[in-house]
Structures are given as C-alpha cells and as structure tokens.
Amino acid sequence: MTLDNNSLNDFLFSRFKNGDELAFEHIFKSKFNQIIGFCDQFISDHDDAKNITQEAFINLWLNRNKIEKPSGINSFLYTFAKSNCLNFIRHQAVEEKYTDHALHEKEQLLNAEVLESFDFNSLEFIELEELIQKSISNLPEKCREVFIKKRFEGKMNKEIAEDLGINIKSVEANMTRAIKALKKNLSEYLPAILVQLIVQYLN
C-alpha cells in the first residue's frame, strides 16, 4: 500500500499524539532546520537560535495533547519561536554587529516589529507555508537539488556543479527552470513582490 502525502501526515500526526517517539523524531528532523533558520533571521548568534529551537520542540512534545491538527505543529513551533525571539531581543544584551550603535538599535526594533506582525494561527500562514514547501517539492529533481543547494545551503554555482557532477552551464539552466516553475506556482498565491524577492536573490 502506498500512502499519499496527506494520509502519511495524518498517520504521523496520530502516532505523535499518542506519544510515539519515532513519529516525534521524524517531525523533529523534518522541521528542525526550518525553525533554526527562522530564528537565525532575528537573532545573530546561531547557538542561541538553536537553543530556542530545541526548547520549542521540547515544549511541542510536552504539549502534544493540546495540538489538534497536523498544521497545528507548525503553528505551535513558529509561535513559540516568535515569542522567544521577541523575549530575547528585548531582554538579552547581544553583541553588536555594526560599528554604528543606532543601526543596531534600529535593526532590533525592526526585527521585533516583523516578529510581532506574524500570526501563525491564521489560515494565510498555514497555506503559505504549505504552498512554499509544496512548490519546492514539486520541482523536477535536478532543479530541486540545485535550488536547495543554492537557497538553503548557500552554495556557489561552481560548488553546486562539483557536488552534482554537472557543468556550470547546466547549473544555471536548472536555476532558470526552478525560478520559472516557482514563479508560476507561487504567483498564483503570493503577492508579486514576494515572488520577485525570492527569484531576485536566486539570480
């Protein structure tokens, strides 16, 4: 029997609710780096971002009875990360990245504002998150590999070519294909500026 993505998710979710550690491990491994990546955008020390993320997962496990549906896992994790990042920004003295103190202050304020603007319980968020993940997973295999290496692993075209054993020209060609596909999938939903942003960086 093969399971499609949705019923697999439901299956995992019910195992998780019943206290199955393997299911939790699976959820942990598939989402951990995303949550760290999220925290990294607001907190400059990677170890602090990791600690917040670990706390988020520990609390997710302890509060599993309160989570009602599969999408609730993401909402819980991001909400936890959001409020802890906010606390961190407000109460922890952090090392300043810039020589200009005013710039640092301004950045902290903006970070707090961005964090506060998230509503992780809204339908919009749940759908957006799913859509981005789905769009990436729907890319043709080579495209997806190139895209992930570039966007999530921060690699240069030359490194990607070496990793995948293809030439730079075909790395570039695959990036173009990935961008086109994402633009099409995402633009049905996302505001044009966001698509533009994601795509711009990839170029």
Add this chain to the structure above:
Amino acid sequence: MYRYLAQEASEAEIKALFEWIDESAENRKTFIRYKQAWALTSSSQDDSEVLWKSLNKKDSFSKKTRILTLSVQKYAAVAIVIFALGLFVEYLIQKESSDSVYFSQTEIEVPPGQMSKVTLPDGTAVHLNSGSKLFYNADFSSGKRLVKLEGEAFFDVYSDKKHPFIVHTPGDISLKVYGTSFNIQAYPKEGEINTTLVEGSLGVFDQAGNELSLLIPGQNAQYIKSENKIVLSDVNTGLFTSWKEGLVTFRDESLQNIALKIERWYNVEIIFENTELKEDLYNGTILKNKPIDQILEVFKLTSSLEYRIEYRTDQPTLIYWK
C-alpha cells in the same frame, strides 16, 4: 534589500535601506512582508541527527531517557569535576573577553573497582574502566571532537565524516577516527598503550601530528613508550573489549597477577598456601561484578583451586588459595 536579507549588505547599504523604510508606511510594510517571506523560507544546515541526540540528552522528555539518567546516577562513584570554576571567576573579574568562559573543562573520573558509561555531547558512547579519567572541553560539541584519556575506555564514536574524533593519551600519541568503535588501554603508569579496533578505521599519530600507523578492524596496536615504537598484531577483539560487559578474560596470566587484580577489585588479601601455584598460568573469563565467593567458586571449578575465606573485623578479608 535582498542583499540585506542574505546578510551580504555593507553597513552603508543597510543604513540606506533603513532610511528608505522610514520614508513611508508603504515602504515599511513592503520591508516587513519581504522579511517575513525570507524568514519563513530560511533553513539552517545543522545535522539533524546530532541535534536529535543532543535533545534526547538535554531534556528527559521521555521515560527512556529518564531511566538512562537514573542508571547513570546509580554509578554514584562517577565524579564530575568542573575545572572551570577558577577560570570562570577570573572571567567575571576581568570581563574583558566574552570568549574566555569557553575554556571550561569537564572531567569524568571512575574510581578503582567501578565502571561507568557516559554519552558525550556529540552522541559518542564511552565505557570507562576502573581507575580511568576522561577530559573534554566545553566547546567539544561545536565541531571540535577532542578528548583526553588516562586509563582504559571503549569508544563507540558517533559517525561524522566532517569532524574527526581525536583521543589524546598520556603516552604522547593520539588516535584519530571518524565513526568507529575501538578500545584503548592508556594508564599513565604503564609502559605501553594498547588500542584495539573493532570496526571502522583508526589512525595513530605522534605529537607532531605524523601518522604512525593505520589500523584495520581486528588489529591491535601496542605502543611501547620507552622504545617509541608500535607493534601491530591481529587479535580477537573480544579479549580487549569484554570488560565493558563486566567480563574479565585472562589469557595465560599467572595466578599471582590475577590475585593482585582480585585484591584490587574486592579489597581482599590473598595468601597462597602453596607458593608454587603463583606461577601457574590461567585461561578463562570471569564476571567481575559477582560476589567474591562466586568468583572463587569459578576458579575452583575451572582449575581446582581450593579456597578458604577468613572474615576479619576492621581488616580486609583473607583468602587462602591452595
């Protein structure tokens, strides 16, 4: 904007961006949407396997880990000493560099007659034999997998191809592995160091970092300190690793030597009524953590050594062998 989000922007560019954000509510809203989208699509590159293991250690979120913690506590003899205290106080006084706190070192000491099992921050399992010490720095988990061993230990190294696992010994040699299991005997007072590879591969290095030899599974490397040389041999690895299951295997060992060990493990005194017995050689395996009378019973059954026990108040128990 995307240079800022990708953390590639210069300070001047960031300043210009922030000024632009302040120009209008519209600009501000645009920035917030951009940053939101960026944060939601970001991902770090941490090894989820390592993180999962560290989560398991960090919080006793499951029964399984609680039991583990308890059994570790049972080996109450394991003393963990933080050398860092002095350094940390110094740090508080000077408060010059926020980095100095990372010099702290953890020491795990197992007294004679005891054994212990510990899991290091990277997921590596270490069985420590009697009278052994293991040291590692607080920055161990951040890619630097370096420990110092005095005594005997069996390592089951968590596989990480990017970060070698290095063991320093008191005999001026180091061992470097990636993901493997091996045993080391490196007691400071003994004239040699033995390392036995069970699986994987293992390099033996001198202080200058030169590779002296590379072991394959089933090989033992004996480093003789006084001659500064290494002898490789094929061995039955079970002989070298069975101690961690509480088994002690003797191979052609004199009864006199065995008596010395038993004296150390059980705090007893052994007297040979027939001194010729001392040079007799014994082969066999015993379970170290059984009561002394059962051990003596095993010797009786396997090599017809008769024994007599004499309990004394305020003094070690006397055992007569004949």
